[in-house]
Amino acid sequence: MMVFDKLNVIIAGVGGQGNVLASQLIALAAVEAGYEVTVGETFGASQRGGSVMSHVRLNSKNSLGPLIPKGMADVIVGFEPMETLRILGVYGNPRTKVLVNTRPVYPIKVLAGEQVYPNLNTILQGIKEHVAIMVSINATDIALEVGKAVVANMVMVGALSGTGFVPIKQEHFLKVIKNHFGEKLLEMNEKAFFLGLNNVVQRIK
Amino acid sequence: MSIDSVKIEQPGKKVLLTGNEAIARGAIEAGMKYATSYPGSPSAEVLDVLAKVGNPFGIYAEWSTNEKVASEAAAAASFAGIRSMTIMKPDGLNVAIDFFTSLAYSGINAGMVVVLGDDPSAHSSIKEEDSRYLAKLSRLPILEPMNIQEAKDLTIKAFELSEFIGLPVVLRGVTRICHASGLVTLGDIEKAKAPVKAELKEKFLCQPLAHPELEQKVKKAALWAENNNTIEYSGPANAESIVIATGPCALYAKEALIELGLTDEIGVLRLKMSWPLPDKTLLGYLKGTKEVIFAEETDPFIEEGITSLVAYHGSEIGPIKFFGKRNEYVKGPMGAGIGELNTDILIDTLAEIKGIKRPDYSGSTASCVEHVCGSIPLRDRAFCAGCPHRASYWAIKAALSLDGNNGFVLGDIGCYAMGRGPTGYNMLSTVHSMGSGVGLANGFGTMQRFDFKQPVIAVVGDSTFYHAVIPALINAKHNSAKFLCVILDNSTTAMTGHQPHSGSVIDARGVDAPALSIEKIISGIEIPYTIADPYDVNDTIDVILAKLPEPGPKVLILRQECVLLKSKVGKNQKMYIDQTLCLGSKCGCGDLCSRAFNCPANINAPEQGKMIDQALCVGCGVCATLCPTHAIKLVEGS
Structure with a gap:
């Protein structure tokens, strides 16, 4: 696993996908891994179907502001394909590593027929062409196998662990997941984490 | 990040907290015992946290009916000798302002802190409002934390200042403090468990005669600011150019200077207290300075205070060129004084002022959206499926x-x-x-x-x-x-x-x-x-x-x-579309379920046709009532 002086991670998606919790767990796991961490995010109104992103900044010393400047994302964890492309255009660079959930969440104007959602394969191919590496996963379908769409966030956290894009060990992720969830929900979320992790590990071996 | 971290009794331990949690922790460490609030983003979670963890520390916490009642109840606790806190967003301060302008005249007893959660860029608000003007109107000194550690530390300082001058003190967070997270070194809360006794021993009357005393208290607050290291400078000695910043803007400025390679040339002067200003200390820094760039959110509040101060002392400190909102050098994405600042904006601002080019990190990736699909639809905020x-x-x-x-x-x-x-x-x-x-x-x-x-x-x-x-x-x-x-x-x-x-x-x-x-x-x-x-x-x-x-x-x-x-409590019912009954585009309903009803669970995708997104549907059944061919049905046993 690589060691970094600083690492800028963006978690992007749509309100209601559980990406705020995912970013919190990634941040807590980074603390377990010995990093100073700053997180910038918005919640509240943005949770209602809008574009949502969290900036998680790992650093050797805690002097960073909560927002990542343009073009300086090292890793983008995209919970939704179109949002991943949107964020990539602002914060990405040719060295950025991307993990993307392939399941689209259609904006209201697309559902209403006023706008068109770009072709999914075009989006994924396009992301791939503009970054160092892209790993895709249908986290939502995997989550539905576990039982609830909302655990797609843990599938993504597991997948992130599997990619090795962040200098955080599996045991650090598992520790914070265990601390966060009560007994009732832990099993389902751990299962989701490992399904995400194994799915990615098998494919990028 | 985790409410449990707020109550850890290990002084010196470092934990990851949100700004709101750090403020709550600061209040606990300061021995605050009485907290009130009406929920408003971005500061709502402060009371959420105090209510959940406060009991072992003898803390009373309530969701009040509105911010005026909340403020009055918290003031009563202060009158009776109990350190108190009330938490609101700018809209709430507007509601409570009649009380606060009166409270200034009566003064208070035990420390009282008013946490204001401003929302530059209105992420979770219907308007952006810089609450510092109303705080100043009510003669409430204003402290502004730069990061999460300071959100805790300045909360404690705010109680000390409040008791030193006999007025409530504002701790002003912004969304990038309240909702951000960072590592915080915990302080001692052992003493916070000691019981306190409430008793009203004096009178607190708002009357015109109290005005001279109030203005004396403001002077005392300025003196406190002079003596309590509320100004922090980092950068080269005798820098000719300085950025004067409040809150997280100081971090943005520092990072912008690093990215532009200007750290040997421009210093950052940070004000932890934005009103009243410590004139003497400030003038000391301004003497010999040729250029001042203001970095604050949202309105030109310290900009007005400092330019006015310089106007009175021009002959002593020499000419200074100011770059701020008034001359539109410092501006958000939609103009000066509109929207929050960030490192990017300050990189652009400083590059423009210094006549240098900003570094390009994005390369070809910056145009990936245009390359891939021209443009992508914006995402409107929407009611949840089944709302x-x-x-x-x-x-x-x-x-x-x-x-x-x-x-x-x-x-x-x-x-x-x-x-x-x-x-x-x-x-x-x-x-x-x-x-x-x-x-x-x-x-x-x-x-x-x-x-x-x-x-x-x-x-x-x-x-x-x-x-x-x-x-x-x-x-x-x-x-x-x-x-x-x-x-x-x-x-x-x-x-x-x-x-x-x-x-x-x-x-x-x-x-x-x-x-x-x-x-x-x-x-x-x-x-x-x-x-x-x-x-x-x-x-x-x-x-x-x-x-x-x-x-x-x-x-x-x-x-x-x-x-x-x-959805939190149990499993939801689900709907589905019986494709044998749905007539699709031949129906004449005009895609009522997907196009007109606007529920994110009702999909009309080009490849899949009409369907209910099982990941989103909660089975409210309203679309089933609307469907003219009764094609939308409840999933049996869901």
């Missing part, structure tokens, strides 16, 4: 259309403010402050003598009803204002994170509390009311149509629990 508000607005829209008299809808703040957007069918004609739709309806409802004939509907949430609507309904009853007040009762304060309110069966701490019935209050005002289920769209339309022409004020309570709360 009862969508059904309510559908019924209101249908009823007003059937009524045919150009009726309109007045709204206010809350999830249902999204009634102005596509998922509320753009139904709202007005949106202002808490309860103001009903106040405006009072006006429209008494304009009959001006030949005003349009039917008027005011929508309010249940929490808003208790906060600000009751006086407006009393006014309506007494003056026979003709309108229909629709209370969208989803049993919670949804937008800010599902806090309980005066109608809830539990209080902030989760303890059983008497729930005030909306219908009993309305009965007391003697306004006729009906209760309906918004999911039963057809019944709701009939009720609205029947009520609209009736004289005077009327109330319709549309009661259905917030789906986010419901």
Whole structure:
């Protein structure tokens, strides 16, 4: 696993996908891994179907502001394909590593027929062409196998662990997941984490 | 990040906290015992945390009915010798301002801290408001933390200052403090467990004679600022150019200077206290400086204070060129004084001032969206799948259309403010402050003598009803204002994170509390009311149509629990589309379910055709009622 002086991670998606919790767990796991961490995010109104992103900044010393400047994302964890492309255009660079959930969440104007959602394969191919590496996963379908769409966030956290894009060990992720969830929900979320992790590990071996 | 971290009793331990959690921790370490709030983003979680962890520390915490009552209750605790805290967003300070301008004159006893959560860029607000002007109007000194550690540390300092001058002190967070997270070194909370006794021993009267004493207290606060290291400088000695910053803008400025390679040339002077200013210390730094760049959110508050200070001392400190909002050098994405700042904006600002080029990190990736698909659709905020508000607005829209008299809808703040957007069918004609739709309806409802004939509907949430609507309904009853007040009762304060309110069966701490019935209050005002289920769209339309022409004020309570709360408790029902019954584009319904009803779970994708997104559907069944061919059905056993 690589060691970094600083690492800028963006978690992007749509309100209601559980990406705020995912970013919190990634941040807590980074603390377990010995990093100073700053997180910038918005919640509240943005949770209602809008574009949502969290900036998680790992650093050797805690002097960073909560927002990542343009073009300086090292890793983008995209919970939704179109949002991943949107964020990539602002914060990405040719060295950025991307993990993307392939399941689209259609904006209201697309559902209403006023706008068109770009072709999914075009989006994924396009992301791939503009970054160092892209790993895709249908986290939502995997989550539905576990039982609830909302655990797609843990599938993504597991997948992130599997990619090795962040200098955080599996045991650090598992520790914070265990601390966060009560007994009732832990099993389902751990299962989701490992399904995400194994799915990615098998494919990028 | 984790509420449990807030109560850890290990001084020196470093934990990851949100700004709101850090403020709560600071309050606990400072021995604060009495906290009140009305929920508002971005500062709502401070009281959430205090209510959940405060009991072992003897802390009383309540969700108050509104910010004015919250402030008054917290002041009472201060009068009685108990350190207190009240938490609100700028809209709340507007509500409480009458009390605060009076409280300045009476003064206080034990330390009282007012946490203000400003929301530059209005991420979770209907407007951006720099609350520092109202704080200054009320003579409340203002402390502004730069990061999460300081959110805790300055909270403790705020209590000391408050007691030193005998006035409440503002701790001003912004969204990038309140909702951000960082590592915090915990302090001692052992002492915080000691019991305290409340007793009123003196008088607290607001009277004009107290004004000279108040202004003396302000001078004392400025002196405190001089003696308590409220100014921090980092950068080269004798720098000719400095950035003067408050709050997180100081971090943005430092990072911008690093990225531009200007750290040997430009220093950063950070003000932890933005009002009143420590004039003497400031002038010491300004002497010999040739250029000053201001970095603060949102309005030019310290910019006005410092340029005015320099105007009085120009001959001593020499000429300075200022770069700020007044001359539009420092500006947000939409102009000077509009929107929050960030490192990017300050990189651009400093590059422009210094005449250098900003580094390009993005390379070809910057144009990836254009390369891949030209442009991508924006994502409007939307009611959740199955949200009862969508059904309510559908019924209101249908009823007003059937009524045919150009009726309109007045709204206010809350999830249902999204009634102005596509998922509320753009139904709202007005949106202002808490309860103001009903106040405006009072006006429209008494304009009959001006030949005003349009039917008027005011929508309010249940929490808003208790906060600000009751006086407006009393006014309506007494003056026979003709309108229909629709209370969208989803049993919670949804937008800010599902806090309980005066109608809830539990209080902030989760303890059983008497729930005030909306219908009993309305009965007391003697306004006729009906209760309906918004999911039963057809019944709701009939009720609205029947009520609209009736004289005077009327109330319709549309009661259905917030789906986010419901989803937390159990498994939801699911709907599906029976493809043998759906006629698709041949139906003539105009894609009613996907195109008109605007529920994110009703998909009409080019490849898949019409379908219900099983990941989103909560089985409210409203789309099934609307479908003319009855093709939408409940998944058996779901």
